[in-house]
Amino acid sequence: MKTLKIAIDGPAGAGKSSIAKEVASELGFIYVDTGALYRTVALYASRFDNRESFLRKLEHCDVELKYLGGTQRVFLDGEDVTDEIRTSEISMRSSEISALPEVRAYLSEKQREIARENNVIMDGRDIGTVVLPDADLKVYLTASVEERASRRYLELEGKQDAPTYEQILEDIRQRDYQDTHRKVSPLKQAKDAVLLDTTTMGFHEVCKALEDLIEERLELE
Ligand code: DC
Numbered sequence: 001m002k003t004l005k006i007a008i009d010g011p012a013g014a015g016k017s018s019i020a021k022e023v024a025s026e027l028g029f030i031y032v033d034t035g036a037l038y039r040t041v042a043l044y045a046s047r048f049d050n051r052e053s054f055l056r057k058l059e060h061c062d063v064e065l066k067y068l069g070g071t072q073r074v075f076l077d078g079e080d081v082t083d084e085i086r087t088s089e090i091s092m093r094s095s096e097i098s099a100l101p102e103v104r105a106y107l108s109e110k111q112r113e114i115a116r117e118n119n120v121i122m123d124g125r126d127i128g129t130v131v132l133p134d135a136d137l138k139v140y141l142t143a144s145v146e147e148r149a150s151r152r153y154l155e156l157e158g159k160q161d162a163p164t165y166e167q168i169l170e171d172i173r174q175r176d177y178q179d180t181h182r183k184v185s186p187l188k189q190a191k192d193a194v195l196l197d198t199t200t201m202g203f204h205e206v207c208k209a210l211e212d213l214i215e216e217r218l219e220l221e
Contacts (some may be wrong), residue, residue, distance in 0.1 A: 003116065004136050004138060005120055006137045006138075006139070007028070007122055007127035007131070007135035007139070007193075008122070008127065008141055009127050009187065009193070010125075010128065010141035010170075010187075011124075011142055011143070011145075011172075011180075012091075012172050012176065012179070013143075013148030013149065014141045014148060014198065015143070015203070016123040016142050016196060018203065019141065019206050020033075020121045021057075021206055022207050023121060023210050023211055024202075025070060026207075027119075027121075030067060030114070030120050030121075031118050031121050031122075032065065032111065032121070032123070033123060034111055034123065034131070035094070035123070035125075036065070036074045036085060037074070037107045038094040039085035040074050040076050041063060041094070041097055041107065042085070042093040042214075043081060043090060045097050046093065047118075047168045051100075053087075055102050058103065058106055062065070062076065062078070063075070063076055063107075068119065080161075080162040086173060091171065091175065095175045095179060099127075100183035101182070101184045108131050108139050111127070111132075111207060112132070115132055117178055119154075125187040126186075126187065128190035129190045137194070137218065138192055138194065140189040140193040140195050140196065141193050141196050141206075142195070142197055143197060143198045143199040144200070145169065145176065146169065148168055148172055150165065153165045153168050154163075170191065172202075172205075196210070196213075
């Protein structure tokens with residue numbers, strides 16, 4: 001049976017995951033956060049002394065997505081690392097290792113496998129361009145860098161060791177640069193993707209805009 005595939009790409013902090021998660025649960029689709037896979041491989045890579053030994057053992061990196069009560073959890077060697085991979089150090093490392101062609105090939109195949117078996121909303125950087133070029137709908141979700149930094153700042157405010165707004169802005173700028181300038185599968189809008197700039201939009205407004213696009217494109221009820 002043909003599965004339905006919705007690809008959402010865009011830069012760090014554009015709100016892809018919260019929007020995609022909400023809309024996927026409305027539709028009964030599986031939400032696949034591909035950034036979590038890159039983050040988990042970055043955690044795995046941190047166990048090795050150098051890049052060569054990490055790449056030699058890449059095939060043994062047992063990374064798996066599981067859906068518990070509708071929520072995605074990510075496992076490394078059977079251990080739930082969903083929360084551990086959310087540090088700013090792992091954010092930066094994942095952006096670095098995601099430039100390696102071996103890592104991209106390994107994870108892209110895993111992502112395609114999930115999409116072959118399930119109706120998915122998949123978010124990432126290269127879903128519409130490389131992983132699922134035949135997706136039923138492609139959306140490029142973005143917002144100004146200042147707005148993305150400010151949203152992330154509000155999310156982290158009050159937490160222990162919360163970074164300053166300036167630190168977040170700098171981190172996001174650096175990741176934007178790395179993600180759009182790498183040689184293999186850089187972040188870019190697919191030719192046939194719909195651009196959704198959410199700089200001045202609220203969460204529910206963006207969810208509604210995405211749901212309208214899906215309804216229109218897939219003719220869902
Ligand atoms: O979406 P995120 O911030 O959790 O992703 C972490 C990093 O992983 C991001 O800086 C770039 C990389 N990534 C990628 O290269 N391709 C994807 N499909 C998803 C994430």
